Amino acid sequence: MSATQPEPAVAAAPTANPLFPFVLQLADTSLILAHRLSEWCGHGPVLEQDLALANIALDLLGEARSYYQYAAELEGRGRTEDDLAYLRSAVEYRNPLLVEQPNGDFAYTIVRQFLFDNFHYQLLKGLKDGPDTQLAAIAEKSLKEAAYHLKWSSEWMIRLGDGTPESRQRLDKAIATLWRFSGELTTPTAAETNLQELGLVPDYAALLPAMQAHTAHVLAEATVPVPEGVFAQQGGKSGRHSEHLGYLLTELQYMQRTYPGLTW
Amino acid sequence: MNNSEWPLWEVFIRSKQGLDHKHVGSLHAADAAMAVQNARDVYTRRLEGVSIWVVESKHIHASNPDEAAEFFDPAADKVYRHPTFYDVPDSIKHM
Amino acid sequence: METLAQDLTPEAQFQARIDADIRIEPKDWMPEAYRKTLIRQISQHAHSELVGMLPEGNWITRAPSLKRKSILLAKVQDEAGHGLYLYSAAETLGTSRDQMLADLHSGKAKYSSIFNYPTLSWADMGCVGWLVDGAAILNQVPLCRTSYGPYARAMVRVCKEESFHQRQGFEVMQTLCEGSVAQKEMAQESLNRWWWPTLMMFGPADDASPNTEQSMKWRIKRFTNDELRQKFVDMMVPQADFLGLTVPDEKVKWNEARQAYDFGEVNWEEFWAVVKGNGMCNHERLQARVQAHEEGAWVREAASAHAAKHAAREAVAA
Numbered sequence: 001m002s003a004t005q006p007e008p009a010v011a012a013a014p015t016a017n018p019l020f021p022f023v024l025q026l027a028d029t030s031l032i033l034a035h036r037l038s039e040w041c042g043h044g045p046v047l048e049q050d051l052a053l054a055n056i057a058l059d060l061l062g063e064a065r066s067y068y069q070y071a072a073e074l075e076g077r078g079r080t081e082d083d084l085a086y087l088r089s090a091v092e093y094r095n096p097l098l099v100e101q102p103n104g105d106f107a108y109t110i111v112r113q114f115l116f117d118n119f120h121y122q123l124l125k126g127l128k129d130g131p132d133t134q135l136a137a138i139a140e141k142s143l144k145e146a147a148y149h150l151k152w153s154s155e156w157m158i159r160l161g162d163g164t165p166e167s168r169q170r171l172d173k174a175i176a177t178l179w180r181f182s183g184e185l186t187t188p189t190a191a192e193t194n195l196q197e198l199g200l201v202p203d204y205a206a207l208l209p210a211m212q213a214h215t216a217h218v219l220a221e222a223t224v225p226v227p228e229g230v231f232a233q234q235g236g237k238s239g240r241h242s243e244h245l246g247y248l249l250t251e252l253q254y255m256q257r258t259y260p261g262l263t264w
Numbered sequence: 265m266n267n268s269e270w271p272l273w274e275v276f277i278r279s280k281q282g283l284d285h286k287h288v289g290s291l292h293a294a295d296a297a298m299a300v301q302n303a304r305d306v307y308t309r310r311l312e313g314v315s316i317w318v319v320e321s322k323h324i325h326a327s328n329p330d331e332a333a334e335f336f337d338p339a340a341d342k343v344y345r346h347p348t349f350y351d352v353p354d355s356i357k358h359m
Numbered sequence: 360m361e362t363l364a365q366d367l368t369p370e371a372q373f374q375a376r377i378d379a380d381i382r383i384e385p386k387d388w389m390p391e392a393y394r395k396t397l398i399r400q401i402s403q404h405a406h407s408e409l410v411g412m413l414p415e416g417n418w419i420t421r422a423p424s425l426k427r428k429s430i431l432l433a434k435v436q437d438e439a440g441h442g443l444y445l446y447s448a449a450e451t452l453g454t455s456r457d458q459m460l461a462d463l464h465s466g467k468a469k470y471s472s473i474f475n476y477p478t479l480s481w482a483d484m485g486c487v488g489w490l491v492d493g494a495a496i497l498n499q500v501p502l503c504r505t506s507y508g509p510y511a512r513a514m515v516r517v518c519k520e521e522s523f524h525q526r527q528g529f530e531v532m533q534t535l536c537e538g539s540v541a542q543k544e545m546a547q548e549s550l551n552r553w554w555w556p557t558l559m560m561f562g563p564a565d566d567a568s569p570n571t572e573q574s575m576k577w578r579i580k581r582f583t584n585d586e587l588r589q590k591f592v593d594m595m596v597p598q599a600d601f602l603g604l605t606v607p608d609e610k611v612k613w614n615e616a617r618q619a620y621d622f623g624e625v626n627w628e629e630f631w632a633v634v635k636g637n638g639m640c641n642h643e644r645l646q647a648r649v650q651a652h653e654e655g656a657w658v659r660e661a662a663s664a665h666a667a668k669h670a671a672r673e674a675v676a677a
Contacts, residue, residue, distance in 0.1 A: 031425075038419045038428075041435050042412035043647065045655025046270070047443045047456075048291055048302040054436035055305050058429060065425050082424045106658045152301065159294070162668060163661025170657070255423035255481055262539055264423035264481070264531075269457045270663060272450060289513070290447040292456065294662035295669065306440055310520070329387045 019132060019200060020074040021191055024084065025094035025237060027067030031085055032245070033099040033116060034060035035252055037109070045106055052152060056113070059145040066138045086256035090245045097236040098181035100245045107170035110156045111178045114218070117150040118211050119185040126202025154218045161222025168224075175227060183232020186211070192237075271320055273299040275307055278315035285317050293318075377578055382508040385451040393577055394452050396570070397507055399468075400579060401449040402459040406470035408442035409463075410644050414478040415487055423481055430527050431484060437524070441517045448509040464649045466636065473560050475638030482535055482542075482549035488528015489598075490550075490557040494591055496521060498561070501581035510579070529598070536602045543603070550599065551607045558622075559630045561588040567627075592620045 037057035044050030068081035098116060103109050124146050127139035160171040186204040188196060195201040219226050235241065255264065270292040276285035288307050293299035299318040307313065327335055343349045352359050367375065369388055376383065383389055412435050419435060422428035446456045462468035473491055478484070499521065502514040535546040562568060562584040574580035582590075592611070599606050610623035632638070 035420060038432050041419055041432060042416035042439070043651040044439075045651070045658035046292065047409070047439055047446070048293065048306060049658075050439045051309075051436055051443070052302070052305040054432055054439070055309070058432055058436070061425065061429050061432065065429070068425070085425055086423075105654065155297065155301075159662050159665040160658075163665045164657065166657045167661030167664075251420045254421045259423075259539075259541060262423075262542060264427055264534060264538075268663070269455060270659060272447075289444055289516070290450070291443060294659075295666035298662065298666075306443055309436075309440070326386060329384070 016076075017074040018191075018195060018198065019135065020071055021094065022195055022201060023067050023071040023074060023135065027064045027071055027084065028093050028095040029099055030060040030064035030067065032093070032095045032248065033112075034058075034064060035248060036099065036101075036103055036112075039103055040109070053109075056145075056149050056152070059142075059149070063138065063142045063145070066141075070134055070138065082256065086253045090241055090249055091239040093236075093241065093245060093249070094239065095236050095245075096181070096184045097233060097242055098178065098185065100236065100242060100248060101178060101181065102244055104174065104177075105170055107160055107167070107174040108178065110153055110160060111171065111174040113149065114153040114157050115178065115182040115185070117146060117153045118214055119182075119207070121146045121150045122207040122210050123202065126207065130200060130202070132200060150214075154214070157218050157224075158221045161219070161224040171222070171224065175224065179227045179230045180233045183230070184234040184236060187232060187234060189237050270294045271322070273303075273318045274321050274324060275299075275303040276317040276319070277303070277307060277313035279313055281314060285315065288312070290321060296320075374576070377506045377576075380504075380578075382511065383506050384508045392573075393579075396574065396577070397510065397579060398449055398452050398454050398459075400574075401445055401452075401510055401513075402454070402462070403469050403471075405442045405445035405449060405459065406463045406468055407474065408438045408445060410470045410474045410648060412438045412442075413644055413647055414474055414476070414640070415484060417478050418481065418484050421481070422484075427484075427531070434488070434524055434527065437520050440520070444513040444516055445510075448507075448513040451509045460652060464645070464652065466645070469634065471560060472630065472633040472638060473556050474644060475633050475641045476552070476556050477639050479552070480545050480549055482532070482545040483553070485528050485531030485535060485546065486549045486553040488524050488526075489532050490528070490553050490595065491560070492521065492524040492528055493595065494557050494560045494587075496525060497587050497591055497594075502579075504578075504581065506578035532602055532604075536604065546602070547604055550604050554607050555625060555629075556633075558588055558591070558625050559633075561585075561591065563627070563630070564625075589619055592622050596620050 034057045037053050037060070040053045041050065041057070044053055064085075065081055068084045072079050072081060072084060098112060101108070101112055121143070124139045124143040128136050128143055130136050130139070157171070160167040162168075186208060188204055192201060192204075196203050216226055236245075271294075272290055273293055273296075274290050275288050277288045278285045291299065291302050291306055293302045296318060299320075300316055303316045303318055308316070370390055373383070373389060373393075383393075415431065415435050415438075419428065419432050422431050446459060449459060450456060459468065463470065473494075478487065496518070499514055499518050503511055503518055505511045505514065532546055535542040565571060565583045565585045568584055571580060571583055575583070596606055596611055608623045610621060612621050614621045633641070636642075
């Protein structure tokens with residue numbers, strides 16, 4: 001089983017397509033966030049929002065599957081979407097730290113979602129016009145979903161910020177805890193820089209003005225000051241994760257690890 | 265502190281272009297914008313719609329069932345309003 | 360006919376409409392007992408959907424493939440939707456969702472006992488879909504023609520969406536039964552645990568079900584508990600055979616004369632114990648619901664407060 005070897009999946013064969021690790025990173029990111037959101041199922045603050053959270057989780061799960069399938073194709077070693085999702089260890093996972101953070105209370109979930117959606121939406125806008133047709137096609141489909149997610153999380157940011165003193169206090173706390181994970185999203189790794197130079201991945205610096213403008217608008221509506229000078233905690237995209245990912249994967253991969261090689 | 269439940273909204277969905285909006289059910293939401301989104305998340309998960317209307321339930325005014333007889337029965341004997349009331353010879357076409 | 364109807368008491372007129380299969384709508388006159396019984400029945404059904412999310416929700420994070428994870432999440436989400444449709448139908452009778460939830464949380468309102476059984480293996484996702492949803496569908500399909508309009512319409516929507524639930528459950532079972540020895544054992548072990556509790560879902564035997572007669576007269580129940588239980592066994596035994604699984608009841612045997620399967624007696628002592636709150640998971644299921652509701656309170660309040668502020672600002676601006 002190749003997945004149990006210590007070599008990082010991103011190294012792969014020398015001929016591997018340079019897009020492979022990036023597509024895998026996109027897949028991991030959407031899967032981990034979908035997994036987190038799916039933990040809300042049955043426990044949401046109100047029935048209508050339970051459905052909304054599940055819809056977002058299902059969108060992201062679908063997006064993750066498209067990326068994994070494409071990654072498997074790019075890799076060309078016969079691995080399947082499930083091999084990639086279920087048989088890689090935490091150090092091989094390439095999602096940014098933000099998405100693996102626990103759900104916390106609803107304010108944490110909303111802040112995490114807002115930070116992600118704001119980046120995700122702009123990223124997909126860039127990817128959909130990119131030169132790789134398959135990646136562009138996935139991005140185009142996902143963009144519609146991401147636009148709705150961003151609307152949803154933005155409106156909740158505003159409701160919580162400009163709601164009750166308690167919701168404001170909880171939102172402030174979530175912002176104080178999670179904002180430091182937002183910088184990683186737009187800070188390219190060496191691999192990402194390489195792809196950006198090849199023109200395969202949008203330049204993150206170019207995404208920032210639109211992201212910042214949206215953040216400023218939403219936080220103003222929410223009557224919350226935009227955090228400044230927050231240190232950007234990083235590592236997830238290079239496989240250095242927080243403690244949370246190990247537990248998450250233990251649960252996610254339980255069946256495949258316990259009963260290897262079976263069809264479900 | 266507001267402890268009361270979110271208001272109830274009635275949801276109407278146009279299933280495809282060219283058709284009327286049809287009542288499909290109701291839901292709770294804090295405001296109209298949320299009601300539209302909740303309706304999207306609750307009632308269009310299987311491509312059921314292309315357009316959504318929501319109306320807060322308290323704004324719907326209904327006829328009184330106790331007055332159903334005086335409201336609706338008088339229309340029952342106006343058979344001449346219906347095309348089938350008229351005999352047209354078989355040889356006449358396009359009518 | 361007209362004059363005759365006017366001479367009848369409201370109760371008799373009401374019954375005459377039901378007998379003529381004319382739906383009762385929210386603003387129509389109805390006997391208080393009909394209203395109360397319906398609120399109880401519909402809210403109980405809604406609560407079952409809501410609590411029913413928990414045993415399956417358990418396995419969303421552990422589903423064995425990305426495909427199964429998507430299916431399961433979509434299915435459990437559907438249950439939230441079904442709960443919502445049903446709460447809405449009950450609300451047309453003059454109760455509120457808050458009131459119904461308060462009754463659930465206080466233990467005053469019941470939900471289907473089946474959800475007080477634990478889900479212990481992946482095969483349980485198969486059994487819940489195949490058996491539990493299969494049993495639920497037998498109950499629900501006739502309710503699409505129930506006498507109360509909003510309830511009937513909610514059930515039409517529920518049944519339409521529910522049709523994939525049982526199929527996906529059967530598919531999970533079939534995949535296990537065609538898989539490894541361990542998978543097949545998992546399937547059989549799961550069936551052993553779920554079979555009897557599923558038979559209990561139809562409720563007490565007819566002679567111990569005093570409300571059935573009135574409910575059938577009102578057409579808010581269209582078959583008796585025992586009739587549905589028999590239908591279920593007749594439907595399921597051949598399907599278990601197809602899967603190569605054994606139904607855990609030695610008395611199951613085809614009865615040529617009755618053209619139906621004979622089967623053993625349900626353990627009613629266990630049934631009543633679970634109904635009364637002493638099942639394996641009663642406490643934690645209710646606890647999970649109460650917790651979600653209480654922890655959601657500040658979120659709901661924030662949205663209300665924001666909506667009020669927003670409306671006030673708009674009013675000033677106008």
